[in-house]
Amino acid sequence: MSSTPRTPSDLDPAIAARLKRGPDGLVPAIAQQYDTGEVLMLGWMDDEALHRTLTTGRCTYWSRSRQEYWVKGDTSGHVQHVRSVALDCDADTVLVKVDQVDAACHTGARTCFDADVLPVSGSDADPVSE
Numbered sequence: 049m050s051s052t053p054r055t056p057s058d059l060d061p062a063i064a065a066r067l068k069r070g071p072d073g074l075v076p077a078i079a080q081q082y083d084t085g086e087v088l089m090l091g092w093m094d095d096e097a098l099h100r101t102l103t104t105g106r107c108t109y110w111s112r113s114r115q116e117y118w119v120k121g122d123t124s125g126h127v128q129h130v131r132s133v134a135l136d137c138d139a140d141t142v143l144v145k146v147d148q149v150d151a152a153c154h155t156g157a158r159t160c161f162d163a164d165v166l167p168v169s170g171s172d173a174d175p176v177s178e
Contacts, residue, residue, distance in 0.1 A: 057095035059102075064095050068140040074110060075142055077101075079120075079152060082131040082145035088152035089160040091120075093142055098133075105130045107144055126150045 057064070069075055074092040081088055091109035093101065097117055100108035107120040107128040121127030128146040135142060153160040 057099050059095040059099035063098070066135065066139045067095070067098075068138060069094070070140075072112075074112075075140055077107075077109065077142040077144055079107060079128055079144050079146050079148070081148055083147075086159060087161055088128075088146070088148055088158070098142065101130060101144065102133060107146060120152075121149065124151075124154075126152065128152070 067075060073094050075094075075098075077091045077093045077097075079088040079091065080086065091107070092112060093108070094110050097108045097110050100106075100117070100119075104119075107130060108117055109120065110116075111118050127149045128144070129149070130144060130146055132145045133142060134145075148158075151158055155163070157163060
């Protein structure tokens with residue numbers, strides 16, 4: 049089974065032409081809280097998911113495990129209201145600044161990146177205050 053979404057998209061052709069997708073047709077999409085800069089989660093988007101995100105104001109992702117689109121919050125109520133969307137300098141990653149309602153992580157945590165902080169050593173390493 050291929051993980052490449054096959055849905056035709058109405059994404060602006062100028063944006064679609066700029067995207068550098070992986071072999072599966074997807075780009076990573078980082079969700080970040082718009083006002084605090086907190087990194088919330090990483091999801092995956094194809095052209096159609098990006099189009100839906102840009103036109104609905106709600107984050108839409110492609111689920112690689114379920115092989116379907118999902119709108120963040122449709123089942124959990126933990127909605128991501130889109131404030132802005134940007135491509136990185138290589139156009140191979142999307143940054144979606146959102147107003148997150150409640151938890152972003154499927155575990156119920158606010159962010160997917162706070163439960164497993166790895167130790168960093170070296171003279172340039174700054175300790176992270178909790």
